[in-house]
Amino acid sequence: MLAPAVLIMRANNARLSLPPATEALLGRADPVSNFFPDLDLTPYGAVEHGVGRRHARIFVHGGQIYLEDLDSTNGTFRNNARLTPRQPVPLINGDELRLGRLVITIQL
Numbered sequence: 420m421l422a423p424a425v426l427i428m429r430a431n432n433a434r435l436s437l438p439p440a441t442e443a444l445l446g447r448a449d450p451v452s453n454f455f456p457d458l459d460l461t462p463y464g465a466v467e468h469g470v471g472r473r474h475a476r477i478f479v480h481g482g483q484i485y486l487e488d489l490d491s492t493n494g495t496f497r498n499n500a501r502l503t504p505r506q507p508v509p510l511i512n513g514d515e516l517r518l519g520r521l522v523i524t525i526q527l
Contacts, residue, residue, distance in 0.1 A: 421479060428463045429522035435463075442478040444489075445518060446471055460521060469493035469519025475502075477510070484510045484527060493519035 421437035428435070437443055438457055446456035447465035449472050460470050471491045478485055485507040488495035495502045496517035502508055510516075512527040 421477060421484065424477075424484060425526045426458070426516075427524045427526060429524065430464065433463060435460075437477065442476060444473060444476050446474040448472075460518070463521065465518075465521060468521035470521050471519070474518050478507070480507075484525075486510050486516060491518070 420439050420441060421443055422439040424437040426435040426437065427433070435458060443457040445458045445460060447461045447470050448455045448459045454472055456473065469492070471493070473489050474491045475489055475495045476487050478487070486495065486497060486502065487507040488502040488504045490504045497508055497510070498515050510525055510527065512525070514525050516523045516525060
């Protein structure tokens with residue numbers, strides 16, 4: 420399960436709890452196309468920071484939490500290293516994630 424992991428927004432220290440599931444889609448809502456990701460980053464400036472609707476996913480595999488870029492236009496980064504699309508990377512407590520220009524810290 421992803422819970423009790425938390426995403427902490429750098430801009431305002433807002434805390435976003437990950438759901439009690441094995442996978443969560445990160446992105447921004449698009450009411451026009453009726454698309455709503457598991458973790459909607461719209462309230463945290465997703466549009467202004469270049470976060471895509473289906474930007475990345477966080478998931479659990481073999482007891483480890485991973486981050487995967489979903490072919491985003493503006494990239495997904497872990498500790499300033501750009502992820503290769505569709506190539507999951509393991510996460511550890513305190514990793515800095517960047518979706519486009521939106522900076523987030525993960526607390527596991």
